[in-house]
Amino acid sequence: MATTAVVGALAVAQKLADRTGLVTDLPGLSGVVLPDFEDLVFGGHDIDPTPLPHRAELLADAGVVPTALVRMLAADLAGVDRRIRRVPPLPAGRQLEYAARISHDLREFRDREGCDRVVVVNVASTEPPLASSPAHADLAALETALRGDSPVLSLSSLYAYAAFRAGCSFVDFTPGAGARIPALGDLAEANGLPWAGSDGKTGETLVKSVLAPMFALRNLRVRSWAGTNLLGGGDGATLADERAAANKIASKGRLLGETLGYEVDAPLHIDYVPDLGDFKTAWDHISFEGFLGLRMSLQFTWHGCDSALAAPLVLDLARLLAQAHAAGRSGPQTPLGFFFKDPVGTDEHRLGAQYESLVAWATSLESGA
Amino acid sequence: MATTAVVGALAVAQKLADRTGLVTDLPGLSGVVLPDFEDLVFGGHDIDPTPLPHRAELLADAGVVPTALVRMLAADLAGVDRRIRRVPPLPAGRQLEYAARISHDLREFRDREGCDRVVVVNVASTEPPLASSPAHADLAALETALRGDSPVLSLSSLYAYAAFRAGCSFVDFTPGAGARIPALGDLAEANGLPWAGSDGKTGETLVKSVLAPMFALRNLRVRSWAGTNLLGGGDGATLADERAAANKIASKGRLLGETLGYEVDAPLHIDYVPDLGDFKTAWDHISFEGFLGLRMSLQFTWHGCDSALAAPLVLDLARLLAQAHAAGRSGPQTPLGFFFKDPVGTDEHRLGAQYESLVAWATSLESGA
Amino acid sequence: MATTAVVGALAVAQKLADRTGLVTDLPGLSGVVLPDFEDLVFGGHDIDPTPLPHRAELLADAGVVPTALVRMLAADLAGVDRRIRRVPPLPAGRQLEYAARISHDLREFRDREGCDRVVVVNVASTEPPLASSPAHADLAALETALRGDSPVLSLSSLYAYAAFRAGCSFVDFTPGAGARIPALGDLAEANGLPWAGSDGKTGETLVKSVLAPMFALRNLRVRSWAGTNLLGGGDGATLADERAAANKIASKGRLLGETLGYEVDAPLHIDYVPDLGDFKTAWDHISFEGFLGLRMSLQFTWHGCDSALAAPLVLDLARLLAQAHAAGRSGPQTPLGFFFKDPVGTDEHRLGAQYESLVAWATSLESGA
Amino acid sequence: MATTAVVGALAVAQKLADRTGLVTDLPGLSGVVLPDFEDLVFGGHDIDPTPLPHRAELLADAGVVPTALVRMLAADLAGVDRRIRRVPPLPAGRQLEYAARISHDLREFRDREGCDRVVVVNVASTEPPLASSPAHADLAALETALRGDSPVLSLSSLYAYAAFRAGCSFVDFTPGAGARIPALGDLAEANGLPWAGSDGKTGETLVKSVLAPMFALRNLRVRSWAGTNLLGGGDGATLADERAAANKIASKGRLLGETLGYEVDAPLHIDYVPDLGDFKTAWDHISFEGFLGLRMSLQFTWHGCDSALAAPLVLDLARLLAQAHAAGRSGPQTPLGFFFKDPVGTDEHRLGAQYESLVAWATSLESGA
Secondary structure, X not given: OHHHHHHHHHHHHOOOOXXXXXXXXXXXXXXXXXXXXXXXXXXXXXXXXXXXXXXXXXXXXXXXXXXXXXXXXXXXXXXXXXXXXXXXXXXXXXXXXXXXXXXXXXXXXXXXXXXXXXXXXXXXXXXXXXXXOHHHXXXXXHHHHHOOOOOOOOHHHHHHHHHHHOOOEEEEXXXXXXXXXXXXXXXXXXXXXEEEEOOEOOOHHHHHHHHHHHHHHOOOEEEXXXXXXXXXXXXXXXXXOHHHHXXXXXXXXXXXXXXXXXXXXXXXXXXXXXXXXXEEXXXXXXXXXXXXXXXXXXEEEEEEEHHHHHHHHHHHHHHHHHHHHHOOOOEEOHHHHHHEOOOOOOOOOOHHHHHHHHHHHHHHHHOOO | OHHHHHHHHHHHHOOOOOOOOOHHHOOOOOOOOOOOHHHOXXXXXXXXXXXXXXXXXXXXXXXXXXXXXXXXXXXXXHHHHOOEEEOOOOOOOOHHHHHHHHHHHHHHHHHHHOOOOOEEEEOOOOOOOOOOOHHHHOHHHHHHHHHOOOOOOOHHHHHHHHHHHXXXXXXXXXXXXXXXXXXXXXXXXXXXXXXXXXXXXXOHHHHHHHHHHHHHHOOOEEEEEEEEEEEOHHHHHHHOOHHHHHHHHHHHHHHHHHHHOOOOEOOEEEEEOHHHOOEEEEEEEEEEEOHHHOEEEEEEEEXXXXXXXXXXXXXXXXXHHHHHHHOOOOEEOHHHHHHEOOOOOOOOOOHHHHHHHHHHHHHHHHOOO | OHHHHHHHHHHHHOOOOOOOOOHHHOHHHOOOOOOOXXXXXXXXXXXXXXXXXXXXXXXXXXXXXOHHHHHHOHHHHHHHHOOEEEOOOXXXXXXXXXXXXXXXXXXXXXXXXXXXXXXXXXXXOOOOOOOOOHHHHOHHHHHHHXXXXXXXXXXXXXXXXXXXXXXXXXXXXXXXXXXXOHHHHHHHHHOOOEEEEOOEOOOHHHHHHHHHHHHHHOOOEEEEEEEEEEEOHHHHHHHOOHHHHHHXXXXXXXXXXXXXXXXXXXXXXXXXXXXXXXXXXXXEEEEEEOHHHOEEEEEEEEEEEHHHHHHHHHHHHHHHHHHHHHOOOOEXXXXXXXXXXXXXXXXXXXXXXXXHHHHHHHHHHHOOO | OHHHHHHHHHHHHOOOOOOOOOHHHOHHHOOOOOOOHHHOOOOEEEOOOOOHHHHHHHHHHOOOOOHHXXXXXXXXXXXXXXXXXXXXXXXXXXXXXXXXXXXXXXXXXXXXXXXXXXXXXXXXXXOOOOOOOHHHHOHHHHHHHHHOOOOOOOHHHHHHHHHHHOOOEEEEOOOOOOOOOHHHHHHHHHOOOEEEEOOEOOOHHHHHHHHHHHHHHOXXXXXXXXXXXXXXXXXXXXXXXXXXXXXXXXXXXXXXXXXXXXXXXXXXXXXXXXXHOOEEEEEEEEEEEOHHHOEEEEEEEEEEEHHHHHHHHHHHHHXXXXXXXXXXXXXXXXXXXXXXXXXXXXXXXXXXXXXXHHHHHHHHHHOOO
């Protein structure tokens, strides 16, 4: 998905592609002043050594991005690749040292590239849940614990910590703790840094976020909502691990109860089907009750490509958060909940309401309000 | 559907059923003062001679309403049946005379039952389109033409005319002209009567009214949206006639273009499948394009019972329009567009936005604003 | 399902219902001489104390059998209920004693009712897998082990043992071991008793048994076949237990590999959705490859009622196996594989081929061949 | 589809592709001696002037054939293109003269290329139905009529006539009359030429040909079977013309009644959705009745590429018919019904039974029987 985002950003900057899929291109947001695509500089940490141009070719072969585009952008992709640093997996213990190195890389990147601001976006695979710890309550306690041998933060949180230490804003596009730990929230606030999360809303949950309100607005009672997700690709392989899937399923599960106001029987599966490649097919079956107890049903099948759906949202978020940083906002940016399955700081999941909130917020940035 | 509405209203009044499906029962509208279910009196014109209690039994056999309910309400249903008048089909020519008779029945009903106000709701089957006429532009011209031999108004419009002449408000729950003729609009305005329409949004179009905005809000381009509706029951039989279906299909067709802002290839079929009885099964296939031109798809199958979905909306509309009448509103009530496929006076089809408009309007009634 | 089978058999015997769903009514089998419905006598063991007439009423309320039928058959159902014996759950240890009691009940039933033959049909819920044991290899060893304290046979197998000891034929309509244990096979053979199994093929697997051959006959390569089963009712509750589901999933899983000749990635889920009641909804998604590597897909949604689908098959099997017993057949009746997900003694799952084998076998019974 | 067939045949001959999708590669037919792929020579008549190599590139861009394959086969495709003759549309009148020119081209092709036998395959778009004529009954009458000014034969039949006159066998892969005219049947018989048809069974109807027998074999009564076909591509454009679609729909419609033995309410639509390109999406909804009148349903969505599904069947048919010609068969080859929606000379539509008949027939060719 990171590759798709970079290919797309370069293509848009060079007017080789239109802006379909970019929310910041909608009429409601088009007046907001945001960083230009031409001014974005990409870098990153990656555990996969495959060079970016080659990853783009693989995506083209899989039909995710146009082959011609990858060819035209080959030199630019090689340029971005030189700014990507391959990193080893998180070692046991020595978390503080590891975080310091991330912060160092971020500062160096900003200085070298002459960037005004850096937005760190976590687009790693879903990680398993990490037990909460008393050290999460307080920054000093946290840093003490990070010096110890036991893992205190999951990787997403460690990156959030490092980002905040380096003066960067942070987006958690995956499920998991990320910046949602009290001590990290305090750190962001103290350093005047905005952040957003979590878990990009790109497919089945996107559809849910309009269908659940539909049932609610017609006072139709949802009786059960069963979902099956067939995933290929790297994400599918990760989620075949039940421990990682637990985080994902929890993230997807909040919407129904919070939107409908009652609990619904909602079994949810994620299956790894390598054959599907970069595509995902989800089937949902909703049984509902109408007037005088009558039973009816709705089912849908969504066939989409997560990286193509997520990539423009990542770009939207990076631009919006950079602007929020410039405008002096700090802490969790709840109006960005529009983009997420598990929005921080709110139980509003209705897409229409989320959009209104987003527009109001973005417009206020513009005016420096 | 009228039978389901009456059974349901009696059941709700006597606390034999809960209010699932009634929009006026939602928290957002629950503070609005509306006529009580206990105070509603039902009458009507019907071309079908089957007594109401027997119609209710047929619905119970078909699984649309609970058998036990029909048994408990037998006496009440017989009471309503005595207030239903069987009417002959509209004769060729003599339209003004026919309308006068309808108005007379309406006045007599209001006086005999001691009703404060009467709401006329058209729930007849879809009628074929009628060519517009110069006589539609002006009330005097219209009444002259109604004295002639050629048909000037379709039946739905003739009932709207008769309702307005009798001082009643009017709801058109089916597609077709109804009150949407300039001369009739003038008459309603002149008599201080509110009206609403048209074509109740109960199934496939309801789903469209949330999915189309979803694509729009994510800047995903809809490339085609094909729909198939399998209908049994009387409505299916009527719509098997292509002339009648033309009105229905036109009514369903506005939403996509007006919501998305561009024209979409959207073939739409209605098939009569008698075997489905009172149920309808609709399948929609949406092909859409995301970032960098990627093609994806969504399909859904809706399996619902139109009369069970429509009946509570008819009750909602009757109560809301009676209150609007009491509050002195006249003319087309655009904020009731929430209930319709083809909302009068607006091109807003997004369910969420329609609901906000409805709540604001209903709340203003309450305060007599 | 047992209740549906009894209601249906009584209704067919009294000509209150037609024979839809009964395979033995097909033209290809209609010439075979089988026990008349009028001559069938039903009895049984049940752990549920609910009287049969009440169970039938519950099914009528759930829409599975016609209410009028249950009313007309009330006396007959009470008569069958008197021949049903409530049994305690299998105690730990004392398996031989328990089996002897079953055999005793079977003999007494046969004598009291004056039946020529008794067919024991296991329609209990799915049981968890039981580890195989060396005692399974040999009848003497088995009976020695049955005297001991450790469980040696699952309940389905204990009933098979008891049936064979009592001179009854046996059908295993559920997954699990049943008669598929060498020592039990020997016992059936020695006593001249036929048996059949296992796991009635009623829904998703039925569809698979025609679609998988379709892909094979067109040389289309199935790449993945994902299935989700949403089940309400008692069966759903049982299968919510992963241990029981293991048996079911294993039973369903044989078909693809054995029909296609290669292994397919085929994740399969069973979810308990109480709201669905006696109905089951299954969704399958098949990805396949055609000429020059092109990828295509097929998906289907099956919405059926297992007990209505299974009941006529149970009656078919009882009549066919009684006739096979009369005709002197013993051991596993492989041509009855047509009825089963997990057919004993064969890897033929193609429905068409299974039907041909069934007809040939049944016709040979008729001629006493 | 012709382009896909040629690309595929060249690829198989040069071992650049495997034989997925070719029925003649199945174990049951692999022993039959058939013309080698290396020995096939392709030519044709086409109304479209686009050169074959360019058409292959367009297919590659659309994802129907691999881009690499088209590149590797460029020279061979140019070679085939030189053997394709562009033809003008059929003029009014002068049909006999037009047919003579076709026959001449066929003879010249055979002589120039040194082919033992030529198989003419009609893969043109669906043509509108042509009224039957008394001249169809008799060859002499037909030829007299062909000299006149009124159209007597549709284009498919004119090609069949020309093929038989030139000593070539004929396959009608599209709906329409083709060789199914008594005078043409007599001509084929008289000249010792075999022929087959009509309308390749590639998608929705293929699935029907296994699902309809499934319902039949379980004595489940199909109550309605509604189908919707969304087609892009040239075929969709043609079928958007209701006159052409009539032939297609009639061809698709025979299967249900002939397989089930009773008439089923089966509305069927074909919609042109250009956006779908070379792909087709079909949705079928089947309502059926089981034991004691219970209603259930099955629905499926097929997403396939007709040209990729049809191309290998065209190659199979060409090879099988060439061999039948060599083996001295003449007249309609009913056992080839396996390949067709509207099989000539039989009402057998069950795929399994059709395959058995095909294997028996092909095996008998081999032995020269």
